[in-house]
Amino acid sequence: MAVIDETLSYPRVTTVGDFFALLKPRVMSLVVFTGLAGIIVAPGHVHLLTAFTALLCIALAAGASGALNMAYDSDIDIVMARTATRPIPMGHVARGDAMTFGWAIAAMSVATMWLFVNTLAAGLLAFTVFFYVVVYTLGLKRRTPQNIVIGGLAGALPPAIGWAAVTGSLSLAPIVLVAIIFMWTPPHFWALSLWRCEDYARAGVPMLPVVKGKTSTRRHIFAYTVLLAPLGVVPAFIGLGGMLYLILSASMGFWMLLEAFATLRERDEVREPAAKRLFGVSLLYVFVPFTALIVERLLHLPALWT
Amino acid sequence: MDDNSFDKNSKAGRERRKRNIALALALGGVVILFYLMSIVQWHENTSQ
Numbered sequence: 560m561a562v563i564d565e566t567l568s569y570p571r572v573t574t575v576g577d578f579f580a581l582l583k584p585r586v587m588s589l590v591v592f593t594g595l596a597g598i599i600v601a602p603g604h605v606h607l608l609t610a611f612t613a614l615l616c617i618a619l620a621a622g623a624s625g626a627l628n629m630a631y632d633s634d635i636d637i638v639m640a641r642t643a644t645r646p647i648p649m650g651h652v653a654r655g656d657a658m659t660f661g662w663a664i665a666a667m668s669v670a671t672m673w674l675f676v677n678t679l680a681a682g683l684l685a686f687t688v689f690f691y692v693v694v695y696t697l698g699l700k701r702r703t704p705q706n707i708v709i710g711g712l713a714g715a716l717p718p719a720i721g722w723a724a725v726t727g728s729l730s731l732a733p734i735v736l737v738a739i740i741f742m743w744t745p746p747h748f749w750a751l752s753l754w755r756c757e758d759y760a761r762a763g764v765p766m767l768p769v770v771k772g773k774t775s776t777r778r779h780i781f782a783y784t785v786l787l788a789p790l791g792v793v794p795a796f797i798g799l800g801g802m803l804y805l806i807l808s809a810s811m812g813f814w815m816l817l818e819a820f821a822t823l824r825e826r827d828e829v830r831e832p833a834a835k836r837l838f839g840v841s842l843l844y845v846f847v848p849f850t851a852l853i854v855e856r857l858l859h860l861p862a863l864w865t
Numbered sequence: 866m867d868d869n870s871f872d873k874n875s876k877a878g879r880e881r882r883k884r885n886i887a888l889a890l891a892l893g894g895v896v897i898l899f900y901l902m903s904i905v906q907w908h909e910n911t912s913q
Contacts, residue, residue, distance in 0.1 A: 571877075572877045572880040572881050572884070573884070574880045574883065574884060575883055575884050575887040578884075606905050606909070608901055608902060608905050609902070609905060612898065612902055615898075667895075671895075671898075671899075674902075675899075675902040675905075675906065
């Protein structure tokens with residue numbers, strides 16, 4: 560497992576940190592957070608250790624998906640500034656080792672979920688890994704500018720997995736949570752792609768601004784945000800969220816709409832300040848309302864509509 | 866390059882040792898988790 564690094568006087572050994580970086584810890588933290596929200600807001604009760612196991616499996620499957628994504632995309636990661644410092648392009652981890660690592664963790668997390676939580680949660684977890692690695696990474700990413708629209712389903716599923724881990728079933732509520740993250744994904748990543756456009760073009764990844772241009776991307780961002788803002792408040796009207804959730808999700812939706820409108824009107828195509836602001840606000844958009852849902856459930860605050 | 870050719874006190878050797886310890890801890894954690902989850906499931910099945 561030693562990889563020769565010509566800049567060093569000793570053979571570069573793949574470190575624990577390299578393997579940890581393969582798990583895309585920042586992406587994993589978002590997935591864990593939304594999965595935790597699904598577990599907490601789901602009706603019913605499971606043993607604390609079962610909830611922990613479910614969350615661990617969600618985290619590991621997300622990490623495995625990240626490792627496999629890095630392995631299969633290592634040829635394009637090396638030509639993009641944003642991804643050139645990842646462990647495989649840097650020569651710190653061999654591509655084959657990353658694949659073995661990723662598939663082993665994915666299999667272990669799904670098997671553990673199936674053995675100790677339930678079949679539905681395990682099935683959804685397996686589907687998420689399959690969708691992210693096979694459908695998105697190997698299928699859509701290099702073929703269509705709709706890559707992140709369809710592929711976003713993989714990142715949107717953790718609340719439903721968390722919900723299924725507790726209840727053993729699905730209902731309208733977790734599907735709405737999935738729909739919110741699904742609708743949030745395109746404006747989030749298209750905002751990033753606006754100022755990383757040249758990077759994607761150099762790597763031959765057909766992101767929307769590369770294929771359709773920045774003006775079209777700005778319109779798409781705004782259109783998706785217009786759909787996202789009202790969708791974001793729906794949990795308050797289906798017995799899931801309370802007053803705190805309604806206020807915070809409506810406020811965040813309005814803020815994101817303002818930033819999407821600013822991005823639509825942005826003329827600085829070099830620095831893209833509005834898109835950078837939108838990207839930051841979109842991160843808060845997931846964090847704040849989902850935190851409100853968790854807080855309401857933990858404090859036993861009543862849902863607005865039951 | 867054979868991993869075993871590294872000097873144990875070299876930086877490469879230390880990194881390899883850290884990696885082995887992390888792997889052992891992770892596998893130990895999985896074993897403990899499986900053990901505890903088996904007890905939880907057994908308890909839930911017997912209390913029904």
